[in-house]
Structures are given as C-alpha cells and as structure tokens.
Amino acid sequence: MTDSRDLAWPPAPIKTERLVLRESEAGDRAVVIELNASPEVSTYLGGPRPRAELERTVPEVPGQRPGFFVVELDGAAIGTVLLDPHEPELPGNRREAGGTGLGYLFLPEAWGQGYATEACAAALDWFAGALPGEPVVLYTQTANVRSMRLAAKLGFTEVERFEAYGAEQWFGVWPSVAPLA
Numbered sequence: 341m342t343d344s345r346d347l348a349w350p351p352a353p354i355k356t357e358r359l360v361l362r363e364s365e366a367g368d369r370a371v372v373i374e375l376n377a378s379p380e381v382s383t384y385l386g387g388p389r390p391r392a393e394l395e396r397t398v399p400e401v402p403g404q405r406p407g408f409f410v411v412e413l414d415g416a417a418i419g420t421v422l423l424d425p426h427e428p429e430l431p432g433n434r435r436e437a438g439g440t441g442l443g444y445l446f447l448p449e450a451w452g453q454g455y456a457t458e459a460c461a462a463a464l465d466w467f468a469g470a471l472p473g474e475p476v477v478l479y480t481q482t483a484n485v486r487s488m489r490l491a492a493k494l495g496f497t498e499v500e501r502f503e504a505y506g507a508e509q510w511f512g513v514w515p516s517v518a519p520l521a
C-alpha cells in the first residue's frame with residue numbers, strides 16, 4: 341500500500357485563487373506553535389498544549405515531511421494542511437483503513453472565509469495527481485461542526501461514527517479516482 345511517504349516532495353508551491361500552499365520553512369515555527377497552543381483551534385483535538393512545552397519541542401523548521409503544507413494568504417501563514425500516513429495503531433483509528441489521512445488547522449481569525457475549503461481542495465487535487473487511486477481518510481469529532489461541514493464540502497463520505505476519547509467521532513473517506521488501466 342502506498343501513502344504520503346511515497347510522495348515526491350516538495351512539490352512546487354500550489355497556487356489557488358487566494359492562497360499558496362508550500363512546504364514549511366523556519367519562519368513558520370511561530371504559527372505552528374500558535375495553532376497548537378490555541379484553545380479555539382484545539383477544542384476538538386484534545387485541548388491546547390502548553391506554550392512553554394511547544395517552544396521547547398517544535399523544531400526550528402516544523403513539519404518537514406511529505407504532505408505537510410503551510411497555507412499562506414498574502415504572504416502570511418494562516419494554517420496547515422496535512423496529508424499523513426494513516427496510523428491504525430492509534431486509539432480510535434480504524435485498523436482496516438489504510439492510506440493517507442487529511443488534517444487541517446487554521447488560525448481562528450482566518451475562519452469563516454472559505455480558506456480551509458480552498459486549501460484542502462487544492463491539496464487533495466494535487467494528491468490525486470501524485471498518487472492516483474489512493475484513498476484519503478478523515479477523522480473528526482461530530483461536535484466539530486465547522487470540520488464536519490468542511491468534510492462534506494470536500495466530498496468525504498461517511499464510513500461510520502464511533503466513540504473514542506469520550507466523544508463521538510466521524511470517520512470518512514475521499515475516493516481518489518484510479519487512473520484508467
């Protein structure tokens with residue numbers, strides 16, 4: 341089974357109507373810390389992490405791995421979109437599901453303007469071209485209404501709902517279309 345580890349990385353920056361998706365660089369450390377320390381961003385992701393711990397542990401260039409995109413608006417980072425190998429050994433993750441998992445974190449001041457949809461759609465489009473036919477999976481809490489709406493807009497379809505971490509979780513899949521043989 342292939343996954344995001346098989347991606348040719350980094351790609352040329354991906355430009356959308358309003359945004360640029362690119363690999364991470366040293367200047368992105370502050371926004372990665374902010375995203376993980378923000379109580380609003382991490383409400384449905386296990387809660388914020390202490391800023392002091394993040395200052396200690398986040399590397400100088402964060403997210404240096406295939407599938408980690410920083411999203412820029414007018415030259416400023418507003419969030420991250422991640423295409424990571426699906427980890428079936430994590431509690432709550434579906435063992436039978438393979439492939440690649442989608443994740444997204446945006447600064448609260450950038451919510452409500454369609455940026456997450458625009459960025460994730462571009463990342464999925466790029467991914468489908470890079471690894472045709474490789475499905476993308478998504479986990480999100482059903483209480484995370486913004487994330488649920490985003491998943492639907494991106495074309496994810498529900499596989500199942502289940503309880504984990506004391507909350508109802510939603511598990512969906514995005515079927516990248518396989519090339520014609």
Ligand SMILES: CC(C)(COP(=O)(O)OP(=O)(O)OC[C@H]1O[C@@H](n2cnc3c(N)ncnc32)[C@H](O)[C@@H]1OP(=O)(O)O)[C@@H](O)C(=O)NCCC(=O)NCCS
Nearest residue numbers: 381443444445446450451452453454455456457486487490
């Ligand atoms: C999940 C998350 C990325 C969604 O962000 P978002 O801004 O709501 O998502 P979208 O980009 O789809 O924006 C949709 C909103 O923009 C509005 N919008 C405004 N201008 C728009 C435009 N030009 N195009 C599209 N939508 C636009 C839409 O009407 C919609 O508004 P609504 O929230 O009132 O329905 C964000 O809430 C977040 O980072 N949450 C914390 C992290 C998290 O929980 N991640 C999930 C687990 S991986």
